[in-house]
Amino acid sequence: MSDHQNQNSSQNEQLSDILLVLDKEKMKIQAVKSLDENGQMETVDPTKKNQNQFLRIDKHGNFLSNFFSNFYNQLKNPTNFSFFKVPDVIAIEKAKELQKHFETPKSKKHNEVFQYEILPEAFQHNHLNKNNMETENTEYRFNPEQIDWETMNSLGLSKERLEKINQLEPLLKGYKTNQLIPVSINFGSALLRTDVRLSLQQAENGTIVPALHGIRKEPNLKYDFFGHKFTDEDKKNLLETGNMGRVVDLINTKTGEKIPSIISVDKLTNELIALKTEFMKIPDEIKGIQLNEEQKQILNDGKSLYLEGMTSTKGTEFSAHLQYNADKRYVEFLFDRNLDNKLSQDSPSQNAKKETFKAPTIFRGKELTSEQYNEYKEGKTVYIDGLVDKKGQPYQGYITFNKETGNTQFTFPSQNKKNAQPAEEHKTQVAVNSEGKTNESTKHLKKPLESKQQTPKTKQTKNSVENPPKSVKSKGRKM
Known part of the structure; x- marks a missing residue:
């Protein structure tokens, strides 16, 4: 190969990223080779021998976003995998680091490794402003050193605890936790224990503090939401499906700008969540069904779409209502509504005999x-x-x-x-x-193994026993 060809090859590598994938069942890192028409992903070991088979993608923003969104939506069993994009020239090295991290999760390179992770929802969201309004971000938004850990610890939210329940990563990337977390708030004369979803936000002094998204009895639909007054139909839709079902103009409280948005309910907390329509990403294909432009427009308008003939991950055919959810930032299945439709097709006498309860999500x-x-x-x-x-x-x-x-x-x-x-x-x-089974490494074990732990820890980590909650010091801000 000539020097000119070598130079071109080097430039192409610098402009390309390699897609690495973690199979969550096998806990093994591989390099993506291709995706076939059935949604099955082909992978190879991330070695020099296989380097010429690696799937290369343009590292520039829009192309990567479009490519990965389409790739992820066409993939069979997408939730079984985690993806990482790394520069071509260091792909093999980073693959080894990732594999080592997942074999020993307490690796010191935890944050460095995860800066390469691709979150599917990161390509599909942007909120309006602070509490319900966040900005799109595919990298880390916060640094652990910026966080006000004194306040966090007073709530019973130590760094070690958040890492243990796998919730520190989404927080550092600017997202809410994907589950409810128990917290304790000490008022001196009273102690409050409650469950919340947690996110991080920047205080006026520049420190990063926790934002607590508490559980509401029901969504607050009595008052205007960023200038929008809910109609009876809006309320009905939000309470029944969690999605309002249409696009409305919301008002940015700082600039007065009108922003076309959809509204959904956070199913864990009953908080109202808004999403700009410009950040809605509608896939070309869902569960084996190619969407036409009319169907895509229905979803873009926030409406419900009934889709027939989809194929589940187990190969069975099914039909269901679909709708874009502002909180999840993707198209979701409305399983409860699908059950309602099935029951409504039965005769009245059958309904009386077949009265059943809906399964909670x-x-x-x-x-x-x-x-x-x-x-x-x-x-x-x-x-x-x-x-x-x-x-x-x-x-x-x-x-x-x-x-x-x-x-x-x-x-x-x-x-x-x-x-x-x-x-x-x-x-x-x-x-x-x-x-009660043991092997050589566990026969002297005194404490139970933790979730997914295969061998006992060799050393007790510092701060393994959390201090009891301290009183929360007032810093002149509301939570």
Whole structure:
């Protein structure tokens, strides 16, 4: 190869990124090679030998956003994977670092490694202003050193605890936690314990402080929301589906600018969330069905679209209502409405006999994925991870929904040996904690293994026992 060709090759590499992928079941890092027409991803080991097979993508903003949005939406079982974009010239090195991190999650390079992560929702959102109005961001928005940890610790939210329940990363990237977190607020003469979704915001003095999104009994639809007065139809839609179902002009309270937006309800807290329409990303294809321009426009207008003939991850055909959700920042399935339509097609006498309860989409503060919900609402036993107890400790187990009583039965892994098996990453943990089994590394273990932990920790980390909540000092701001 000539010097001129070498120079061109080098320039192309500098302008390209490699897409690395983590298979969450196997906990293995691979390089993406291609995506076939059935949504199956081809990968290769991230080695020099395979370097010429790596899928290369232009690293410039718009192209990457469009490419990854289409790639992710066409991918079969997208939630089973995490993606990282790294420069071509350091792809192999970074792949090794990522693999090492996931084998030993307490790696000192935790934040450095995750600066390369791609969050699908990062391409699909932008809120209006501060509390309900955030800015689009694919990299870290905050640095851990900027955070007011004194205030955080007074709420029982230490850095170690947030890392343990996998909620520090989304906070540093400017997002709300994807689950409810128990907090304690000490008023001196009284102690308040409650569950909240958490986000970070910048105070006037430049420090980064926690914003607590508490649980409301119901969405506040009595008063104007950024200049919009809710109609009876708006209220009905928000309460029934969580989405208002149309685009309205909201007013930026600082500039007076009118901003076309959609409105949804945060299903975990009942907080109203607004999203600019310019940041809505409608996929070209959903579950094997190619959307036409008319269907895309329906979704862009915030309306509900009924789509037939979709193919689930298990290969079965299904139909459902779809709608864009401002809080989740993607097109969601309206499973409850789909159930309503099914019941409404039955005769009145059949309805009286077949009265059943709707399965909730949230269990103990954790929202179920579409795959989990599909099985859960049918009464099947579903494995659920990422639950947090009142002491802030993560736990997992199995849930089964009873359609006749509306109750959900929860069992720990040790209680459910016959009906379900734990995921691969939990098998060692369950065997040691629940079944009394040991191996060379765990036979002297005194404390139970944590979620996904395979071997005992060699050293006790500092601050492993959190201090009791201290009184929150007034700093002249409301929370």
